[in-house]
Amino acid sequence: QKEVEQDPGPLSVPEGAIVSLNCTYSNSAFQYFMWYRQYSRKGPELLMYTYSSGNKEDGRFTAQVDKSSKYISLFIRDSQPSDSATYLCAMSGQAGTALIFGKGTTLSVSS
Amino acid sequence: GAVVSQHPSRVICKSGTSVKIECRSLDFQATTMFWYRQFPKQSLMLMATSNEGSKATYEQGVEKDKFLINHASLTLSTLTVTSAHPEDSSFYICSANDGRRSEETQYFGPGTRLLVL
Numbered sequence: 127q128k129e130v131e132q133d134p135g136p137l138s139v140p141e142g143a144i145v146s147l148n149c150t151y152s153n154s155a156f157q158y159f160m161w162y163r164q165y166s167r168k169g170p171e172l173l174m175y176t177y178s179s180g181n182k183e184d185g186r187f188t189a190q191v192d193k194s195s196k197y198i199s200l201f202i203r204d205s206q207p208s209d210s211a212t213y214l215c216a217m218s219g220q221a222g223t224a225l226i227f228g229k230g231t232t233l234s235v236s237s
Numbered sequence: 238g239a240v241v242s243q244h245p246s247r248v249i250c251k252s253g254t255s256v257k258i259e260c261r262s263l264d265f266q267a268t269t270m271f272w273y274r275q276f277p278k279q280s281l282m283l284m285a286t287s288n289e290g291s292k293a294t295y296e297q298g299v300e301k302d303k304f305l306i307n308h309a310s311l312t313l314s315t316l317t318v319t320s321a322h323p324e325d326s327s328f329y330i331c332s333a334n335d336g337r338r339s340e341e342t343q344y345f346g347p348g349t350r351l352l353v354l
């Protein structure tokens with residue numbers, strides 16, 4: 127079993143839809159959780175950061191962490207064509223250490 | 238957010254040559270930087286952890302003599318791919334922690350696309 131599992135998609139939705147992206151993990155020591163957005167041939171861009179369990183909202187984006195289920199989610203409201211990208215979940219157990227990434231989910235939002 | 242740059246953004250070289258990639262933190266100091274590699278349609282895989290003033294820590298399966306890492310200052314880490322071969326063709330990305338921030342986040346460079354002919 128991989129440490130971080132993420133459905134690679136692709137996921138196609140119409141503009142304005144609510145998008146739900148998810149990752150599961152096996153290492154209970156993970157406590158730092160991040161979502162990155164990566165456009166083709168570019169470096170990942172940090173979208174959301176969450177420490178331990180809970181929810182965090184930033185504009186159209188909401189990140190949720192459920193440590194008891196080892197499950198994290200990213201919700202995108204009112205999706206836009208510009209949201210079309212690959213979304214990577216990432217996590218770590220200790221401050222200052224490298225991140226463990228999911229495989230990434232490719233999202234396509236059509237206008 | 239914090240800014241990390243990489244140079245070059247793209248390089249094409251002949252098999253057997255060496256290629257140096259630079260990673261710079263532009264507005265913060267980074268005692269630790271990370272080097273990742275990403276193959277097409279794959280996720281980022283950690284290659285090594287670069288520590289300022291000390292030897293890098295390599296992940297299992299990554300040849301330290303082939304991928305030379307130097308972290309000579311708090312804002313610069315370099316990755317040199319020695320005697321590159323076509324199988325080394327990949328997208329190389331560095332990241333760094335901004336220690337000024339209370340959040341434990343890493344900022345990534347724009348990546349370097351290496352093509353070995």
